[in-house]
Amino acid sequence: xxxxxxxxxxxxxxxxxxxxxxxxxxxxxxxxxxxxxxxxxxxxxxxxxxxxxxxxxxxxxxxxxxxxxxxxxxxxxxxxxxxxxxxxxxxxxxxxxxxxxxxxxxxxxx
Numbered sequence: 001x002x003x004x005x006x007x008x009x010x011x012x013x014x015x016x017x018x019x020x021x022x023x024x025x026x027x028x029x030x031x032x033x034x035x036x037x038x039x040x041x042x043x044x045x046x047x048x049x050x051x052x053x054x055x056x057x058x059x060x061x062x063x064x065x066x067x068x069x070x071x072x073x074x075x076x077x078x079x080x081x082x083x084x085x086x087x088x089x090x091x092x093x094x095x096x097x098x099x100x101x102x103x104x105x106x107x108x109x110x
Contacts, residue, residue, distance in 0.1 A: 009040050012095050019094035020087045031075050032091070035068040042067075057096070065092040 017032045025031065043064055069088035073081045 016091035
């Protein structure tokens with residue numbers, strides 16, 4: 001449902017922002033919100049079949065991290081491209097790891 005997508009989006013932005021606090025850039029929260037607004041719909045709506053495969057989500061996370069890194073490079077300048085891509089991969093790895101942990105906890109309580 002739409003409510004669930006919004007809730008997952010807000011959780012994802014929160015996790016990615018927390019994972020990348022070390023970047024120390026002006027308007028960083030806004031940048032994290034923006035890159036997720038751009039990539040989040042693609043992640044959930046464009047590749048639903050891929051997301052159902054065993055390695056589909058990790059592949060999608062890598063593609064999203066590359067796309068988010070590119071957006072961050074455009075926003076913050078090409079001279080800092082390594083830091084922006086590192087931030088993007090850390091953000092996505094962290095949110096993916098937390099989602100796995102949540103999934104394991106939910107399965108454990110059933």
